[in-house]
Amino acid sequence: MxxxxxxxxxxxxxxxxxxxxxxxxxxxxxPSAFADDSVNTGYFGGVAIMGYDPVAYFTEGKAMKGSEKFSYEWLGTPWHFANAKHREMFISEPMRYAPQYGGYCAGEVAFGSVTVNIDPEAFKIIEGKLYLTYDKGGANWFAAHAAEAVSKADNNWPKIAANLERDQYH
Incomplete structure (x- = not known):
């Protein structure tokens, strides 16, 4: 005893x-032990969508820079919003406002790859979902081929996300 x-x-x-x-x-x-690498934070900054407000794409119809003042952490990543109302809207329904494929270029995901570089102003909303791309030409291509591109990207995303978790693309 x-x-x-x-x-x-x-x-x-x-x-x-x-x-x-x-x-x-x-x-x-x-560093990624406690972070979700399936959310694109770009090469610098560590903020989702390079600090752009994901809700603004839907409410304003355009890309708007968010502010640290209206920040919220989701999936281990900070997200910035233009105002408190947008932050609250996101908190209540993050899956509604978050970009598809973790904010990686939707066109690249459709082709089975990934690029960290995106242009937050190169976006399309298709059937109520936000898609970001590398550039505005890519956004137009993605929208013009939406049915095929979304289908391919949806099929490719689980494997790509798993590879991101293993840091294959970083």
């Missing part, structure tokens, strides 16, 4: 090992 001091020492020892395992696990996984 352990003395009270031995029980305290054992608890501290267990706590130390639990923390050590957590720290090692986080470091082995690298």
């Amino acid at each position: 352990q003395t009270p001091n031995e029980r305290i020492s054992t608890r501290r020892h267990r706590g130390f090992w639990a923390i050590l395992v957590l720290v090692i696990t986080a470091n082995v996984g690298g």
Whole structure:
């Protein structure tokens, strides 16, 4: 039977090992251990859609820069909004407003690949869903071939997302 001091020492020892395992696990996984790599944050900045407001595409019909002042973290990634109302709309229905394919270029996903570079102003809303592309020409192509492009991209996305999680494309 352990003395009270031995029980305290054992608890501290267990706590130390639990923390050590957590720290090692986080470091082995690298910076993405707690982040969802299937959300495109671009090469710099670490913010979804390069800081553009995903709700504005639907409410304003155009790309609008968001603000850190109206930020919300979803899927381990900060999202910026132009105002508090847009942030609240997103919080209540993020899947309605978030871009398809994690904000990666929809055209590239349709072709089975991915590019981190997107132009937040190159977008199309098709059947109530937001698609971002590399450039405005890509957005026009995607919209002109929407049925085929969306079908292909939807089929390719699970594999691409899994590869992103393994950092194959980063």
